[in-house]
Amino acid sequence: MNTQTENEAFETFLKSASRPESFKTNPNYPNDTLLEERLSQIHKSDVDNFNETQKAKVLQLSDDELKAELNRRESAKVSARESYKDLVQDTLPKALLNLTALSQLLSEAKRDIFKYFENILELKSQVFGIKEKQQTHTFSTEIGEITIGYRVTDGWDDTASAGIEKVSKFINSLSKNAETAALVDMVFNLLKKDAKGNLKGSRVLELQKLETKFNNAEFSDGVKIIAAAYKPVRSCWFIEAYTILDDGKKVNIPLAMSSADFPAGYEFQFNKS
Structure with missing residues (x-):
């Protein structure tokens, strides 16, 4: 339940509540003290959204009425949090299924690309009479460029x-x-x-x-x-791909999840200020 709805519900509740006569006549229980005690029992984020009239109307509540309202608010909060957890429980399996399928597609595409160029490299070694053992191989035409190879991380023995x-x-x-x-x-x-x-x-x-x-x-x-x-360690096999525009500019084809843009028309809104 959002803040506006909560305040509207509380406003309705305040209108229906009646302040005991003893609160009006007891000179030893000043209104300011009572109001401060009452407001201290209500969550600060709720009190911050009260206007002065709403704060004053808190004085109209008896102890039982205030307790009932606080219990209602707490129950609503618990219910909202449970709904959030239920939504996560429902959403996560769908997201995992989608990502697992995508991971499998990427794995199969990676295998296919390396197989394509494995055949080309074999032919190259036959045509030129030399088998190259470099870390990367780059293939290009007028429409694009692909580099396949492996990354290396530094490693050392104990000496x-x-x-x-x-x-x-x-x-x-x-x-x-x-x-x-x-x-x-x-x-x-x-x-x-x-x-x-x-x-x-x-x-x-x-x-x-x-x-x-x-x-x-x-x-x-x-x-x-x-x-x-020095004992370098092979870390991973990679593919880098580019399309080449008419003006010769190379445009990277994003293959990692972090580098791929959202499809046209979608914008993640949650983090927008």
């Missing part, structure tokens, strides 16, 4: 920490002067770990480039240990 320790030990041993300060800062930045506690694989190459600058066996050995500890 990486030994290499980091050797590099850090050497860097800490350097005298701090203007000549070495920048290099020291650079190395420590390269050794910084991400939120998951891993180094970035791309930084190994940067460390290797510094070997000639330092020309130190301890540093070089540490870098070699780090490089040998």
Whole structure:
């Protein structure tokens, strides 16, 4: 029940209630005190929507009448919350069924796309006499472009920490002067770990480039240990697709739920201010 309907119901109730005569004649029970006590029993969000006339009419209620009205409001609130839970119970299975079907369609489409280009790659290896093993493959025509491949995340074995320790030990041993300060800062930045506690694989190459600058066996050995500890992990197979417009502009075809727009004519209204 919305606030307006609640207030209308309460207004009707107030009109039908009668204030006991004792409330009018008892000098030890001032109206302001009584009103404050009465309003304190009503939910603040409801009181905030009362006008001054409605607040004053609360004084007309006997204790039993006020209790009955508060019970009615509480029952209405409980009923509304139960209705909300029932609606979620009814809606969730339909949404899950829809999404499960969509997930299956995406899975089958992904399989089909990879099978299409698996055959093309096999033909390419026969025609050109070489079997490519790169991470991604891109195919394009004048109307569109598709890239298939896999993502890689950085991974390391437990020896990486030994290499980091050797590099850090050497860097800490350097005298701090203007000549070495920048290099020291650079190395420590390269050794910084991400939120998951891993180094970035791309930084190994940067460390290797510094070997000639330092020309130190301890540093070089540490870098070699780090490089040998790098164990990249294949994370997922992906497809990226674009259509190419007449002006040559590439337009992404959204394949993830988060990147797909709603169909034309639909706008999610709940979060609009």
